Amino acid sequence: MNRNLARAAVVLMSAFALSGSGLAIQPGLLSAAGSSSEGCFDPVAAGAAARGTTNARANDHRDITAAEIARIEKQTKAILAAKAKGQARPAPSGGGTDPAGAAFNHIPVYVHQMLSASGAGRVTQAQIDAQIAELNQDYAGADQNGHTGTANGDQPAKANTGAQFYLAGVDEYLNNSWHTDRQSTTYRSQTRKGGPKSLNIWLVDFSYLGIATFPWDYARNPGIDGIRVQYSSLPGGSATNFNLGKTATHEAGHWLGLYHTFQGGCTSTNDEVADTPAQSSATSGCPEGRNSCSLPGLDPIHNYMDYSYDPCYDEFTAGQSSRISSMWAAYRS
Numbered sequence: 001m002n003r004n005l006a007r008a009a010v011v012l013m014s015a016f017a018l019s020g021s022g023l024a025i026q027p028g029l030l031s032a033a034g035s036s037s038e039g040c041f042d043p044v045a046a047g048a049a050a051r052g053t054t055n056a057r058a059n060d061h062r063d064i065t066a067a068e069i070a071r072i073e074k075q076t077k078a079i080l081a082a083k084a085k086g087q088a089r090p091a092p093s094g095g096g097t098d099p100a101g102a103a104f105n106h107i108p109v110y111v112h113q114m115l116s117a118s119g120a121g122r123v124t125q126a127q128i129d130a131q132i133a134e135l136n137q138d139y140a141g142a143d144q145n146g147h148t149g150t151a152n153g154d155q156p157a158k159a160n161t162g163a164q165f166y167l168a169g170v171d172e173y174l175n176n177s178w179h180t181d182r183q184s185t186t187y188r189s190q191t192r193k194g195g196p197k198s199l200n201i202w203l204v205d206f207s208y209l210g211i212a213t214f215p216w217d218y219a220r221n222p223g224i225d226g227i228r229v230q231y232s233s234l235p236g237g238s239a240t241n242f243n244l245g246k247t248a249t250h251e252a253g254h255w256l257g258l259y260h261t262f263q264g265g266c267t268s269t270n271d272e273v274a275d276t277p278a279q280s281s282a283t284s285g286c287p288e289g290r291n292s293c294s295l296p297g298l299d300p301i302h303n304y305m306d307y308s309y310d311p312c313y314d315e316f317t318a319g320q321s322s323r324i325s326s327m328w329a330a331y332r333s
Contacts, residue, residue: 064259064263066264069259069263069264069269069272072216073272075216076216076326076327076330076331079330079331080326080329080330083329083330095192095194095195095196095218095222095223095225096192096193096194096195096198096222097194097195098194098195098196098197098198099168099194099198102194102195102197102198103197103333104162104163104164104197104325104328104332104333105162105163105164106164106166107163107164107165107166107197107198107199108165108166108168108169108194108197108198108199109132109135109165109166109167109168109198109199109200109201110168110169110170110171110192110193110194110198110199110200110201111128111131111167111169111170111171111201111203112170112171112172112173112191112200112201112202112203113170113171113172113173113203113231114173114175114178114179114181114187114202114203114204115172115173115174115175115179116174116175116176116179116205117174117175117176117179118174119174120179120205121179121203121204121205121231122172122231123203123231123234123237124236125170126236127234127235127236127237128167128170128234129167130234130235130236130245131201131234131235131245131248132165132166132167134235134244134245134246134248134249135165135245135248135249135252136164136165138246138249138304138313138316139160139161139162139163139164139165139249139252139316140160140161140164141158141159141160141161141315141316142160158314158315158316159315159316159317159318159320159321160321161316161320161321161324161325162321162325163256163324165199168193168194168198169193171191173187173191175187178204179204179205180204180205180206181204181205181206181228184202184224184228185224187202188200188202188223188224188226189223189224192223192224192225192226195222196215196218196222196225196331196332197332197333199226199227199252199255200225200226200227201226201227201228201229201248202226202227202228202229203229203230203231203234204228204229204230204231205230205231205232206228206230208228208230209229209230209233209239209242209247210227210228210229210230210233210247210248210250210251211227211228211251212226212227212228212251212252212253212254212255213225213226213227213254213255214254214255214257215255215256215257215327215328215330215331215332216257216327216330216331218331218332219331225255226255227248227251227252227254227255228251229247229248229251230242230247233245233246233247233248233310234248241285241309241310241311242309242310243310244310244311245310246304246310246313247310249304249313250304250305250313253304253305253316253320253324254305256324256327256328257323257324257326257327257328257331258271258273258305258320258323258324258327259271259272259273259305260282260305260306260307261273261276261277261279261303261305261306262278262279262280262281262282262283262306264278265278265279265280265281265293266278266279266280266292266293271305272323273317273319273320273323274319275317275318275319275320276303276305276317276319276320277291277293277295278293278295279292279293279306280292280293282306282307283302283306283307283308284307284308285308285309285312286302286308286309286311286312302314303315303316303317303320304316305320
């Protein structure tokens with residue numbers, strides 16, 4: 001949900017074009033810069049979630065009301081109950097077909113490099129491979145960044161969510177508008193690959209670190225399903241404090257059905273996950289011992305669905321893992 005980079009930082013990053021063994025442009029994938037009558041992406045209409053800044057993270061790109069959350073939770077329970085009784089839910093149409101064998105433990109990832117007309121914004125194959133490795137490491141609960149949590153061990157245990165990703169394809173497009181995330185509904189619908197089980201990542205240069213759609217949005221608009229990520233946030237990129245690939249991990253969490261840990265503030269339901277401590281607001285940077293809701297005996301850590309610098313991100317919890325599995329079963333399987 002919002003993880004905005006300060007605009008000045010983005011301008012600097014825009015001028016930095018990574019060199020090296022950039023991917024060859026595949027035949028037929030070049031798109032000349034052009035115009036479109038379609039308006040800019042509307043995050044409210046499309047169901048987007050983002051990770052952004054002013055605190056280098058800022059407020060949600062799309063506010064999610066308590067009423068909307070209640071509707072989604074009720075809908076999800078109904079879908080899962082129907083599936084448990086063997087009542088098949090009609091598959092969403094228009095979203096493409098997933099590769100054979102696509103599953104929660106074998107999620108295809110398509111990376112779309114949205115470059116400027118001159119090729120600015122390209123990342124290397126090594127960076128893309130490192131990003132896939134980062135996703136797998138984080139979702140397996142194996143990431144170690146030196147954050148130790150509290151001495152008395154009262155933090156939720158790191159969870160292996162079971163989600164595993166593999167690189168299914170990479171392509172490039174040369175288009176100044178698409179590179180800066182303009183005409184995003186158009187470019188996503190024209191370039192997206194696979195069905196509900198395929199994660200599409202569009203690498204762009206915009207004023208956020210990342211934006212995602214939720215799994216329950218797929219049925220309504222499958223053509224734009226996926227996540228958009230600031231290209232300089234990939235491992236080895238130029239985004240200071242945000243260049244270890246954690247932006248894609250955070251946005252994939254939304255794509256898999258997780259809210260921010262500070263969703264709902266200091267409430268009993270907050271993010272609909274019982275073992276993530278409630279927070280009154282998003283975290284900024286890497287503070288230790290932040291307890292914004294004055295919770296007794298619990299010292300919230302840097303969860304992947306909070307806002308933190310990349311080196312501080314710690315874990316997904318067992319409750320988040322359970323929710324991811326439920327959302328996958330309801331909307332992507």
